[in-house]
Amino acid sequence: ETGVTQSPTHLIKTRGQQVTLRCSSQSGHNTVSWYQQALGQGPQFIFQYYREEENGRGNFPPRFSGLQFPNYSSELNVNALELDDSALYLCASCGRVGGARFDGTQYFGPGTRLTVL
Amino acid sequence: ELKVEQNPLFLSMQEGKNYTIYCNYSTTSDRLYWYRQDPGKSLESLFVLLSNGAVKQEGRLMASLDTKARLSTLHITAAVHDLSATYFCAATTSGTYKYIFGTGTRLKVLA
Numbered sequence A: 001e002t003g004v005t006q007s008p009t010h011l012i013k014t015r016g017q018q019v020t021l022r023c024s025s026q027s028g029h030n031t032v033s034w035y036q037q038a039l040g041q042g043p044q045f046i047f048q049y050y051r052e053e054e055n056g057r058g059n060f061p062p063r064f065s066g067l068q069f070p071n072y073s074s075e076l077n078v079n080a081l082e083l084d085d086s087a088l089y090l091c092a093s094c095g096r097v098g099g100a101r102f103d104g105t106q107y108f109g110p111g112t113r114l115t116v117l
Numbered sequence B: 001e002l003k004v005e006q007n008p009l010f011l012s013m014q015e016g017k018n019y020t021i022y023c024n025y026s027t028t029s030d031r032l033y034w035y036r037q038d039p040g041k042s043l044e045s046l047f048v049l050l051s052n053g054a055v056k057q058e059g060r061l062m063a064s065l066d067t068k069a070r071l072s073t074l075h076i077t078a079a080v081h082d083l084s085a086t087y088f089c090a091a092t093t094s095g096t097y098k099y100i101f102g103t104g105t106r107l108k109v110l111a
Helices: none
Strands: A005-007 A010-013 A019-024 A031-037 A044-050 A053-057 A064-068 A074-078 A087-094 A112-116 B004-007 B010-014 B019-025 B031-037 B043-049 B055-058 B061-066 B071-076 B085-092 B099-101 B105-110
Touching (some): A005 A087, A010 A019, A019 A087, A019 A112, A031 B099, A044 A064, B004 B085, B010 B019, B043 B071
Parallel strands (some): B010 B105
Antiparallel strands (some): A005 A019, A019 A074, A031 A087, A087 A112, B004 B019, B055 B061, B061 B071, B085 B099, B085 B105
């Protein structure tokens, strides 16, 4: 069983630029969530995708956007980067293709460390 | 709005000692999760608690849930150095899989 993978592992951008982060969900999972974790803090929910539709959003501005593809992989896009966007971005997957019941446990990828200068 | 608080934020303990981490949440939640995070690493699932009175144990860690008190605890028995990490609890609002995380408890076990 393949776990959650994310790319790239590290990224350095300057203020005002745009960035795209990628996530491949664990095999058999159809739901992907994105979280932002600032240094020394708990992860903050950005949004979740289910069947290619946004299925819940946290308190993040519209310049944070995403996509989910038919193979359940996902992208997180951030426009007009700000210094405070520097963080570890975590992708997590859960769910069961075919709709079988599960306990909601999310499985996290290794994260992308974004630094905005 | 669901909020989750953990205490203590930092915990330094001697090997062999017992301690408890507390996780309080503000509104009704139907699921409570515990995760471990090592420095520079991602989150590893430890436990999921689905009902009032649920208790789960794995090795030296035991988690419990009291939905009436809106409280979950993570008890550490006879701590060893390998348990040094940051521990997070997360709750979800009913019908969603949106995790609200606590601030985390940074545990350091001293030899």
